[in-house]
Amino acid sequence: MGMMAGLATPDLDIERETNLSAAPPSSWQTVVWNDPVNLMSYVTHIFRTYFGYDASTANRLMLAVHHDGHAVVARGPREVMEAHVQAMHDFGLWATVRKDPA
Template sequence: MAPGTQRQDLLDRLAEEQIPDRWQTVVWNDPVNLMSYVTHVFRAYFGFPPATAERLMLAVHHDGHAVVAEGARELMELHTQAMHDYGLWATVRRAPAP
């Protein structure tokens, strides 16, 4: 193996080790919950200020979904379960590469 290839392989491995996987909690639009309730959930559970909760709720309403949290997979799974407990539709997905 050429020295340049070995170096690149090492850099690739180091990059993978240093950048942890990022995951997202995505809340989806549904035909059941009122917009005011979705805003309430975002404020109550995530502690978002009113303007942020409203912006995310409008994204859910108009775009069909909104990313409400990003981080470690385990935490995103907890957030997703909490959204289910509130009666919202939510999923976990891998965050796109930066």
């Protein structure tokens, strides 16, 4: 077997080169859209049972969906928001993921 020569590594200030300061994860939104199919009571029920919102918050979000055409029902990492959107689709609600502008 032959000997392998050692690899030379430059003397780098790792923290300076990579800027190790912690950056917050990108924030995304789960948006539920109004539709002509689902009853307002059903939408409120889904917000309460799936997201765990209290009755007042679930009702406020449902009314935003109804009157404004949509409501942001959750914020967080993209993968989590995609899972929420899939769950809303499974419940028959229209939902999308979008980048949080804040």
